[in-house]
Amino acid sequence: MAGVHVTTTINNDPVEYVxxxxxxxxxxxxxxxxxxxxxxxxxxxxxxxCSITLDGQLVCSxxxxxxxxxxxxxxxxxxxxxxxxxxPLQEQFINNAAxxxxxxxxxxxxxxxxxxxxxxxxxxxxxxxxxxxxxxxxTGYDKIVKAVQAAAKDLRK
Amino acid sequence: xxDPKYTGQEFKVIGSRVKRPDGIDKVTGRAxxxxxxxxxxxxxxxxxxxxxxxxxxxxxxxxxxxxxxxVKAVITAADLPDLTDGNAGLFDTLENSMARDRAxxxxxxxxxxxxxxxxxxxxxxxxxxxxxEKLPHVTDVDEALEDNAPIIQPRYATEGQHGNLIxxxxxxxxxxxxxxxxADVIVERSYKTGQTHQGYIEPHACLASVSPDGTGELWVTxxxxxxxxxxxxxxxxxxxxxxxxxxxxxxxxFGGKTHVWMEPxxxxxSRKANRPVKMVMxxxxxxxxxxxxxxxxxxxxxxxxxDGTIVAxxxxxxxxxxxxxxxxxxxxxxxxFACYSIPNNKAIGVNVLCNxxxxxxxxxxxxxxxxxxxxxxxxxxxxxxxxxxxxxxxxNVAREGTQAPYxxxxxxxxxxxxxxxxxxxxxxxxxxxxxxxxGVACGxxxxxxxxxxxxxxxxxDGTVNLTVGTIDVGGARASLAMIAAExxxxxxxxxxxxxxxxxxxxxxxxxxxxxxxxxxxxxxxxAARKAVEVLKERAAKMWQIPVESVIxxxxxxxxxxxxxxxxxxxxxxxxxxxxxSTGGPIAGHHEATVEGAGVSFASHIVDVExxxxxxxxxxxxxxxxxxxGKAIHPDxxxxxxxxxxxxxxxxxxxEEYIYGKDGRLQNAGFLDYRMPVCSDLPxxxxxxxxxxxxxxxxxxxGVGETSIVPPLGAIGxxxxxxxxxxxxxxxxxxxxxxxxxxxxxx
Numbered sequence: 001m002a003g004v005h006v007t008t009t010i011n012n013d014p015v016e017y018v019x020x021x022x023x024x025x026x027x028x029x030x031x032x033x034x035x036x037x038x039x040x041x042x043x044x045x046x047x048x049x050c051s052i053t054l055d056g057q058l059v060c061s062x063x064x065x066x067x068x069x070x071x072x073x074x075x076x077x078x079x080x081x082x083x084x085x086x087x088p089l090q091e092q093f094i095n096n097a098a099x100x101x102x103x104x105x106x107x108x109x110x111x112x113x114x115x116x117x118x119x120x121x122x123x124x125x126x127x128x129x130x131x132x133x134x135x136x137x138x139t140g141y142d143k144i145v146k147a148v149q150a151a152a153k154d155l156r157k
Numbered sequence: 158x159x160d161p162k163y164t165g166q167e168f169k170v171i172g173s174r175v176k177r178p179d180g181i182d183k184v185t186g187r188a189x190x191x192x193x194x195x196x197x198x199x200x201x202x203x204x205x206x207x208x209x210x211x212x213x214x215x216x217x218x219x220x221x222x223x224x225x226x227x228v229k230a231v232i233t234a235a236d237l238p239d240l241t242d243g244n245a246g247l248f249d250t251l252e253n254s255m256a257r258d259r260a261x262x263x264x265x266x267x268x269x270x271x272x273x274x275x276x277x278x279x280x281x282x283x284x285x286x287x288x289x290e291k292l293p294h295v296t297d298v299d300e301a302l303e304d305n306a307p308i309i310q311p312r313y314a315t316e317g318q319h320g321n322l323i324x325x326x327x328x329x330x331x332x333x334x335x336x337x338x339x340a341d342v343i344v345e346r347s348y349k350t351g352q353t354h355q356g357y358i359e360p361h362a363c364l365a366s367v368s369p370d371g372t373g374e375l376w377v378t379x380x381x382x383x384x385x386x387x388x389x390x391x392x393x394x395x396x397x398x399x400x401x402x403x404x405x406x407x408x409x410x411f412g413g414k415t416h417v418w419m420e421p422x423x424x425x426x427s428r429k430a431n432r433p434v435k436m437v438m439x440x441x442x443x444x445x446x447x448x449x450x451x452x453x454x455x456x457x458x459x460x461x462x463x464d465g466t467i468v469a470x471x472x473x474x475x476x477x478x479x480x481x482x483x484x485x486x487x488x489x490x491x492x493x494f495a496c497y498s499i500p501n502n503k504a505i506g507v508n509v510l511c512n513x514x515x516x517x518x519x520x521x522x523x524x525x526x527x528x529x530x531x532x533x534x535x536x537x538x539x540x541x542x543x544x545x546x547x548x549x550x551x552x553n554v555a556r557e558g559t560q561a562p563y564x565x566x567x568x569x570x571x572x573x574x575x576x577x578x579x580x581x582x583x584x585x586x587x588x589x590x591x592x593x594x595x596g597v598a599c600g601x602x603x604x605x606x607x608x609x610x611x612x613x614x615x616x617x618d619g620t621v622n623l624t625v626g627t628i629d630v631g632g633a634r635a636s637l638a639m640i641a642a643e644x645x646x647x648x649x650x651x652x653x654x655x656x657x658x659x660x661x662x663x664x665x666x667x668x669x670x671x672x673x674x675x676x677x678x679x680x681x682x683x684a685a686r687k688a689v690e691v692l693k694e695r696a697a698k699m700w701q702i703p704v705e706s707v708i709x710x711x712x713x714x715x716x717x718x719x720x721x722x723x724x725x726x727x728x729x730x731x732x733x734x735x736x737x738s739t740g741g742p743i744a745g746h747h748e749a750t751v752e753g754a755g756v757s758f759a760s761h762i763v764d765v766e767x768x769x770x771x772x773x774x775x776x777x778x779x780x781x782x783x784x785x786g787k788a789i790h791p792d793x794x795x796x797x798x799x800x801x802x803x804x805x806x807x808x809x810x811x812e813e814y815i816y817g818k819d820g821r822l823q824n825a826g827f828l829d830y831r832m833p834v835c836s837d838l839p840x841x842x843x844x845x846x847x848x849x850x851x852x853x854x855x856x857x858x859g860v861g862e863t864s865i866v867p868p869l870g871a872i873g874x875x876x877x878x879x880x881x882x883x884x885x886x887x888x889x890x891x892x893x894x895x896x897x898x899x900x901x902x903x
Binding site: 025038039044093094095096100101104106124127128129132133134137142143144145 | 188408443630803835
């Protein structure tokens with residue numbers, strides 16, 4: 001299959017790659033660009049572990065083709081911290097013990113950031129519904145919700 | 158509980174809520190899991206799997222696949238000679254990793270391919286031609302024991318019993334016939350539970366590299382890299398010492414990563430191709446071809462006196478083991494009545510084969526099903542007796558001195574305190590509305606020790622490397638660093654814990670049975686105490702006094718006796734700095750088959766609301782009370798309680814393998830196998846009790862598993878109290894609840 005040439009922006013950096021037309025963006029990010037913070041849990045859009053934002057919108061990168069992001073702006077977990085300074089969500093996930101195995105954590109952080117960017121003061125119910133596209137099997141979600149609440153408070157300061 | 162023998166220990170680090178050492182890596186995407194490692198020149202491997210539940214493999218033609226450009230190796234069972242030397246369990250593992258004469262379940266591997274990329278490997282799979290002869294199949298545990306059922310594994314069939322019945326584990330005491338004769342009230346019911354999957358978010362993944370000189374390396378997501386090493390080495394005829402297995406970060410296991418699945422095939426492909434091979438299961442493959450838990454079918458009978466004294470209990474539960482035998486029924490039989498003191502009891506766990514994947518452990522394996530039956534029956538008994546269900550449980554509760562149904566006499570145990578905490582919890586007094594109900598249930602699980610070794614090395618600046626051989630599934634590195642810091646009298650930040658690969662430490666058993674932090678914690682305590690002995694010797698040398706005059710206190714060596722009163726204490730850092738001139742590196746090592754594991758009990762409260770229109774059950778409120786012995790890091794103890802309860806809730810309400818009449822799995826994906834999401838659950842409240850385990854210096858018990866045991870029964874009891882129908886089958890999915898409501902109104 002002939003490759004498709006793509007020029008795009010990832011975590012504010014200009015990026016170019018060539019990928020087969022049927023390759024998912026998740027595979028491009030992981031296997032071609034080494035952005036392995038994007039996790040594969042299912043490959044069918046059901047677990048949210050590969051969550052990224054595309055022009056600010058939360059998507060599962062396994063459901064996007066690498067070939068269709070020409071000229072778009074992508075954010076992955078690798079772009080969340082500002083140099084050495086962790087994002088308040090990252091800080092609060094650690095402070096609140098909101099991760100155990102950690103495989104779902106990047107996806108949760110991306111989804112939580114997408115929520116707080118739109119709604120800086122969400123209710124617990126709003127948080128639970130905003131994160132319903134991300135599966136976590138370790139925590140029972142309790143500490144994740146608390147971490148998002150704490151980070152939202154930090155960000156409002 | 159207030160016995161000074163067990164309580165009153167003062168801790169500096171244990172019990173605090175420090176930040177986990179792997180936190181930053183995991184929130185920045187830097188942590189490396191099974192699929193996150195690559196090697197120069199690596200190939201991509203894929204597996205061809207049987208589309209049939211049961212079929213004879215008449216022929217496999219790989220010639221076209223082998224000729225496809227870019228394909229570097231194709232293997233079938235013909236490439237995997239039987240090197241198991243009569244070891245039946247090992248042969249099962251070999252046959253499960255690649256079908257030999259027959260495919261035994263939908264998804265059973267029949268061939269593996271390694272190619273230069275994924276698309277080439279996919280094309281190659283299509284070029285492999287397998288000629289199957291379909292055979293009759295059976296996927297239901299009760300149907301598997303019918304007279305005309307196909308025999309799954311003739312090599313395990315025993316004369317005089319059904320060919321799919323492997324064995325029975327029987328436990329108990331007293332004379333149950335006499336016990337039931339004495340009973341005023343007897344409740345006898347049948348129950349079924351569906352097959353569930355651990356549902357770890359990270360699929361099985363590995364990177365295998367085998368060299369023609371017989372050495373090899375395996376990077377893999379696993380709960381037990383030593384066990385993976387020995388299994389793979391034996392199956393492939395390699396020397397154990399020459400296969401180095403490194404455990405990646407593990408993206409959840411819950412028992413499902415205690416056994417090898419496709420790893421021997423990845424190694425065999427690498428050996429044949431003489432290239433590194435990366436193999437990652439798809440989610441569909443994880444559901445079809447890893448190791449879910451048993452489905453079950455059971456009868457429970459419990460009899461009591463009018464005053465609520467339970468005088469007899471009997472349980473018989475058939476555990477569907479999949480296509481290969483396990484010990485699942487046996488474990489279930491041991492756990493059935495462990496929460497109670499019943500003079501006459503018998504529990505029988507039966508192991509049965511079916512055309513489903515080989516069952517693996519799933520968090521307190523076999524206990525949740527049996528507890529569903531027992532706790533539902535006890536609740537019905539309480540109604541017949543007109544007694545409060547918590548009081549009925551307390552009246553018959555097991556205590557220190559009670560003999561467990563499987564033999565041992567209990568030491569100090571936590572079931573009574575957890576029930577008392579439930580009885581007194583504000584949750585029990587909260588008001589309920591229409592179609593809402595509350596349920597309570599108890600659970601028991603073991604804790605094991607096993608082979609463990611740890612290495613503790615003190616650096617020249619006084620910071621400490623602790624190397625352990627048990628996998629960190631849920632935050633163990635934090636807990637182990639805390640233990641080392643506690644023993645040495647240094648800060649948590651001065652300890653760096655490393656999970657060693659198989660070439661850096663001796664054998665360590667798998668992280669299972671809630672043993673990781675318990676066993677490695679024990680090895681860490683004794684390794685640290687040995688290091689302290691060395692530190693004292695070095696201090697004595699530095700002071701030029703006899704070592705007998707040196708004590709270790711608060712992280713420093715102190716000289717005792719009036720003649721040494723002018724010597725200021727030497728800190729660990731002071732001594733470490735001089736190590737080079739006082740005898741070299743300072744270290745402590747400990748290896749043991751760890752004993753002293755304590756058992757663990759939990760009691761749960763749940764409120765539900767059932768929608769009579771749709772049959773959907775919403776969890777309104779949930780409280781977990783569990784005995785932790787001593788909580789090392791309370792955040793992660795709570796996390797274990799909450800995660801286990803959430804898994805139990807999914808099992809109770811939604812999760813189940815659904816097989817068609819064709820014997821094929823119909824819901825091998827997260828969309829159709831629906832695990833709880835964030836909006837399905839309320840906050841899960843936790844209460845940690847600390848009834849110290851006398852077998853551990855700090856009183857620690859394993860905490861990881863027990864809280865998956867009560868939810869099924871607790872939710873069944875709550876549903877019954879909400880809408881007046883008793884559910885005899887798990888999951889209590891909306892269609893089943895609607896059916897029960899319909900039948901109740903007829």
